[in-house]
Amino acid sequence: MSKSYVELDGKKGVSRRQFLKTGAGVLMGTLAASSGILATLAPSSSWALTTKALSSEEANSILQVTRAIFPHDQLDDAVYALVVKDLDASAVEDPSVATLLRNGLMALNKSANGDWSSLDYLQRENLVIKMAGTDFFEKIRGTSVVSLYNNEMAWAHFGYEGSSYETGGYFDRGFQDLDWLPNPPANDSPAKA
Amino acid sequence: MSKIELNDDSVVVVIGSGAGGGTLANELCQKGIKVVLLEAGQRESAASFQNNEWGSFGQLSWLDKRTTSGSWRVARDFSGLPAWICKTVGGSTTHWAGASLRIQDHEFRARSHYGDLDGANLLDWPLTLKELEPYYDKAEDKLGVTRTNGIPGLPGNNNFKVMHAGAKKLGYKNCHTGRMAINSRIRDGRTSCRQLGFCFQGCKMDAKWSTMNSEIPKAEKTGVLDLRPGSQVLKIEHNKIGKANAVVYVDDTGVEHRQKARVVCVAGNSIETPRLLLNSESSQYPDGLANSSGQVGRNYMRHMTGSVYATFDEPVHMWRGTTMAGIITDESKHDPSRGFVGGYEMETLSLGLPFMAAFLDPGGWGRDFCRAMDNYRNMAGMWLVGEDMPQESNRITVHATEKDQYGMPVPNVHFDDHPNDIAMREHAYQQGRAVYEAAGANHVYPVPAYPSTHNLGTCRMSEKSSDGVCNKNGQTHDIKNLFISDGSQFTTGASENPTLTIVSLAIRQADYIAEQMVAKNI
Numbered sequence: 001m002s003k004s005y006v007e008l009d010g011k012k013g014v015s016r017r018q019f020l021k022t023g024a025g026v027l028m029g030t031l032a033a034s035s036g037i038l039a040t041l042a043p044s045s046s047w048a049l050t051t052k053a054l055s056s057e058e059a060n061s062i063l064q065v066t067r068a069i070f071p072h073d074q075l076d077d078a079v080y081a082l083v084v085k086d087l088d089a090s091a092v093e094d095p096s097v098a099t100l101l102r103n104g105l106m107a108l109n110k111s112a113n114g115d116w117s118s119l120d121y122l123q124r125e126n127l128v129i130k131m132a133g134t135d136f137f138e139k140i141r142g143t144s145v146v147s148l149y150n151n152e153m154a155w156a157h158f159g160y161e162g163s164s165y166e167t168g169g170y171f172d173r174g175f176q177d178l179d180w181l182p183n184p185p186a187n188d189s190p191a192k193a
Numbered sequence: 194m195s196k197i198e199l200n201d202d203s204v205v206v207v208i209g210s211g212a213g214g215g216t217l218a219n220e221l222c223q224k225g226i227k228v229v230l231l232e233a234g235q236r237e238s239a240a241s242f243q244n245n246e247w248g249s250f251g252q253l254s255w256l257d258k259r260t261t262s263g264s265w266r267v268a269r270d271f272s273g274l275p276a277w278i279c280k281t282v283g284g285s286t287t288h289w290a291g292a293s294l295r296i297q298d299h300e301f302r303a304r305s306h307y308g309d310l311d312g313a314n315l316l317d318w319p320l321t322l323k324e325l326e327p328y329y330d331k332a333e334d335k336l337g338v339t340r341t342n343g344i345p346g347l348p349g350n351n352n353f354k355v356m357h358a359g360a361k362k363l364g365y366k367n368c369h370t371g372r373m374a375i376n377s378r379i380r381d382g383r384t385s386c387r388q389l390g391f392c393f394q395g396c397k398m399d400a401k402w403s404t405m406n407s408e409i410p411k412a413e414k415t416g417v418l419d420l421r422p423g424s425q426v427l428k429i430e431h432n433k434i435g436k437a438n439a440v441v442y443v444d445d446t447g448v449e450h451r452q453k454a455r456v457v458c459v460a461g462n463s464i465e466t467p468r469l470l471l472n473s474e475s476s477q478y479p480d481g482l483a484n485s486s487g488q489v490g491r492n493y494m495r496h497m498t499g500s501v502y503a504t505f506d507e508p509v510h511m512w513r514g515t516t517m518a519g520i521i522t523d524e525s526k527h528d529p530s531r532g533f534v535g536g537y538e539m540e541t542l543s544l545g546l547p548f549m550a551a552f553l554d555p556g557g558w559g560r561d562f563c564r565a566m567d568n569y570r571n572m573a574g575m576w577l578v579g580e581d582m583p584q585e586s587n588r589i590t591v592h593a594t595e596k597d598q599y600g601m602p603v604p605n606v607h608f609d610d611h612p613n614d615i616a617m618r619e620h621a622y623q624q625g626r627a628v629y630e631a632a633g634a635n636h637v638y639p640v641p642a643y644p645s646t647h648n649l650g651t652c653r654m655s656e657k658s659s660d661g662v663c664n665k666n667g668q669t670h671d672i673k674n675l676f677i678s679d680g681s682q683f684t685t686g687a688s689e690n691p692t693l694t695i696v697s698l699a700i701r702q703a704d705y706i707a708e709q710m711v712a713k714n715i
Contacts, residue, residue: 069558072567129559141558149550149566150247159570160512160546163244165397169387170350175514178351180507181358181632188357188369189349189519193378193385 211284215404283405537579
């Protein structure tokens with residue numbers, strides 16, 4: 001499980017140059033004003049991710065590809081950055097992954113007749129969809145389906161509450177608070193003891 | 194806890210500590226019989242269990258290499274993970290949801306009740322419900338099953354409210370919070386359910402019965418149990434007259450040991466049990482142990498399964514509370530007018546966000562996928578579980594070339610759906626959809642099978658030694674002191690979750706083994 005900002009290096013007043021000292025690239029962002037619930041998890045509204053195998057431009061493009069494969073319009077880039085983080089780690093461990101990602105981005109640029117990342121998001125998404133089934137697409141899809149949904153920022157966004165043991169479970173915290181359907185009779189669902 | 198010598202040949206060696214092996218070990222120990230309990234996995238506890246889906250999956254699951262073949266969708270979606278079962282003290286009773294249902298009378302007589310079906314290798318159990326009833330009584334008391342023995346049902350959660358509302362609108366008669374091996378009151382030294390919502394991840398309250406929190410500690414108190422976690426069994430050996438006499442296993446540090454035995458009981462779940470018998474081939478038993486019928490590994494069943502999730506305009510928060518919070522039993526009857534034999538149960542199920550993403554539509558992506566996930570708060574879910582047909586060609590084999598970390602051939606799991614399985618699944622999807630639409634769903638998502646949790650039948654019991662591997666006591670037809678002690682014994686799958694029956698058979702088998710040992714027949 002990713003601990004959101006613990007790993008995403010939330011820092012105030014960071015500069016791209018500071019981050020480039022330690023890695024090949026850097027992804028930076030600011031939580032959108034609409035991401036109120038995420039802001040409560042973050043030490044600051046700006047975040048940064050240093051990458052070791054991917055350049056800044058590549059990391060940014062991979063983030064956009066991830067958005068195109070799993071287009072949650074309201075989900076903040078900071079969550080997608082966790083997928084980039086895992087892909088970058090995978091590329092560090094296995095150079096063939098770095099090559100796979102680079103070649104995939106080159107193919108996207110080719111299909112865009114130029115800079116794929118400069119297209120508008122629907123055009124970007126359409127070109128990514130055309131790559132479905134390729135190793136490039138599958139690598140990003142397979143990583144995303146775990147990384148994108150297995151972190152506390154995603155849980156906050158989608159409303160999932162995560163571990164409940166520390167707070168005593170849901171016995172006194174709404175396990176039967178649904179009020180838009182009739183309550184079953186006691187025979188079928190006995191009162192809690 | 195005792196320490197039994199490796200050359201002590203008076204002991205019963207039980208392989209596997211789950212529902213079958215863990216229960217059998219305790220029952221034998223209670224009678225004063227010395228038991229060596231070999232478990233491949235490590236010992237966890239309520240304290241070490243995790244309220245975290247992927248974390249717990251890594252902690253508890255059996256992840257050793259397995260291969261798959263056949264036309265079932267699991268082979269495509271999860272080619273290296275045919276089964277979602279556990280490698281830990283307590284086996285898959287750490288992971289199970291707790292549904293504790295008795296197999297119905299007619300399901301024990303599947304061949305005579307359903308008739309002959311093309312391609313199905315149906316057979317009646319050599320055991321009747323009436324014979325097993327006293328053991329079901331004992332098992333329900335042991336597990337503290339709700340709605341038995343005066344134990345109240347569990348309170349229903351939000352996910353159950355949705356199921357119940359839909360079921361009643363649709364005219365279903367039997368929908369309630371189930372017969373569950375989860376304490377609704379403090380009982381047997383274990384506390385009551387606090388509705389954590391992590392039943393699959395090992396209950397951190399110990400409110401859910403498992404052999405880890407119940408049978409094994411009780412067996413340890415007798416002083417005649419020697420539990421050896423981290424022990425992967427490689428081979429069962431036999432003497433010149435063909436009786437089992439030792440078990441060879443590797444410990445955590447890679448050191449090989451040979452434990453002598455008077456009786457050997459195999460309870461490794463329906464993939465590992467036949468794999469071990471096949472890997473124990475010898476010049477006397479060239480086709481593997483207890484395999485004169487050629488049925489070892491065959492008739493692999495995994496229940497007809499699938500899920501239906503649905504989204505609503507209002508929040509559900511299905512993950513709050515017990516994972517399997519309620520059941521509709523109306524479809525578990527045998528009614529061939531529906532276009533198939535046998536029946537199925539409809540049981541609520543919820544997955545956390547990480548597993549919802551993994552299982553909603555394996556391989557899925559794009560806007561439809563995201564729309565479902567975007568509505569996770571408003572989602573309700575149910576699991577469909579029904580009787581699948583035994584087929585000779587659905588089987589566990591040992592791989593010709595692939596070896597595991599110990600150099601033993603890995604198991605291959607081959608499965609093709611029988612036309613009856615497909616017809617039942619289509620009916621179940623349609624009825625699951627109808628339940629949720631009746632409750633006001635705005636979208637319904639039929640979800641394909643997860644890796645198998647109910648693995649059954651690969652060493653089935655039979656009246657005749659030519660039809661199966663063991664008799665109605667789980668004793669193998671070929672080797673009198675070798676027993677099958679898990680769900681591999683099932684002659685047919687029935688529509689019910691199998692654990693209660695596995696436990697009942699283990700209690701019954703313990704009586705038989707003790708009696709046969711006293712009579713010096715084994």
